[in-house]
Amino acid sequence: MSADHMIPKDFIAASATPLILSILNEGDSYGYAIIRRVREVSQGELQWEDGMLYPILHRLEKRGLVQSYPGQAENGRKRKYYRLREQGRQELSVLRGLWTRLGDMLNRFDDPQKGAQSV
Amino acid sequence: MFDLNDEIDRWCKAVVLENCAGRDKLEELKDHLHCLVEEHQAEGLDERAAFARALKQMGDFEHVSAAYAGNTNLLQKMAAFDRRLTRRIGRRFSDKQIAAMLLGVSMLFAASIIAANYFWPQQDNLTFYIIALWFIPFAVLSSVPGVRDMEMRFLRRMGVLKR
Numbered sequence: 032m033s034a035d036h037m038i039p040k041d042f043i044a045a046s047a048t049p050l051i052l053s054i055l056n057e058g059d060s061y062g063y064a065i066i067r068r069v070r071e072v073s074q075g076e077l078q079w080e081d082g083m084l085y086p087i088l089h090r091l092e093k094r095g096l097v098q099s100y101p102g103q104a105e106n107g108r109k110r111k112y113y114r115l116r117e118q119g120r121q122e123l124s125v126l127r128g129l130w131t132r133l134g135d136m137l138n139r140f141d142d143p144q145k146g147a148q149s150v
Numbered sequence: 151m152f153d154l155n156d157e158i159d160r161w162c163k164a165v166v167l168e169n170c171a172g173r174d175k176l177e178e179l180k181d182h183l184h185c186l187v188e189e190h191q192a193e194g195l196d197e198r199a200a201f202a203r204a205l206k207q208m209g210d211f212e213h214v215s216a217a218y219a220g221n222t223n224l225l226q227k228m229a230a231f232d233r234r235l236t237r238r239i240g241r242r243f244s245d246k247q248i249a250a251m252l253l254g255v256s257m258l259f260a261a262s263i264i265a266a267n268y269f270w271p272q273q274d275n276l277t278f279y280i281i282a283l284w285f286i287p288f289a290v291l292s293s294v295p296g297v298r299d300m301e302m303r304f305l306r307r308m309g310v311l312k313r
Contacts, residue, residue: 062178063185080209081182082165085175086217093221104181111178 038076047087049130052123055097055115088113096122152198158183161205169219169230183208228284231304235297255287262286
């Protein structure tokens with residue numbers, strides 16, 4: 032994707048849950064580290080509002096997909112960690128399947144750029 | 151005098167506690183802001199500039215606050231509304247005036263309990279008492295200028311009134 036086309040907000044919103052679950056699937060994590068991983072994986076293309084992460088995490092916890100537990104940072108500051116639950120792992124598989132199916136559906140159509148070049 | 155811990159505490163409380171979202175959510179938000187500030191300080195910014203950039207990264211305050219509010223239950227929403235209302239009233243009225251209003255509200259509530267027991271002696275009035283406890287002050291305070299607008303906005307957001 033070219034840098035001129037920033038990922039629209041609705042795409043960012045839709046991809047938030049599968050991304051968070053995928054990151055937690057790699058291992059337990061906390062908010063700031065999750066945001067850094069998103070930035071790393073997207074190579075800066077996904078620009079989240081950091082504060083919006085936590086309401087999503089809280090909703091995922093309410094749904095039983097993730098579980099939080101108290102911990103401590105290296106400097107002794109209180110830190111809340113999140114781990115992926117089995118239900119979350121299953122949800123992640125479902126979501127990955129859905130995104131793959133969507134991608135496959137789009138791939139069945141001709142590339143609009145190819146059509147433009149041939150004309 | 152800029153105090154980083156105070157500023158972080160104030161911002162996070164404004165997001166979490168103003169929405170009565172629960173104290174447990176306060177510490178993780180504070181930790182996140184501290185991490186962002188440390189990241190920017192490591193890049194060479196001073197404390198104040200690092201905090202300003204960190205706040206920008208956290209996102210628009212209204213968006214974040216609304217997102218937290220969206221996760222609260224009905225009771226928390228009502229508590230958050232009462233909190234904002236009380237602060238607004240506190241700015242307009244003296245302690246004596248607020249005490250007089252509360253006394254009036256209590257008398258109205260007592261009168262409604264007596265009336266309920268008189269007119270519907272066989273009915274379970276617990277639900278009525280709970281509704282009366284919240285709506286009677288609501289009705290009384292709507293006579294305060296500016297408060298009525300807040301109440302109408304709240305009722306529209308809850309879907310009780312049409313937009």
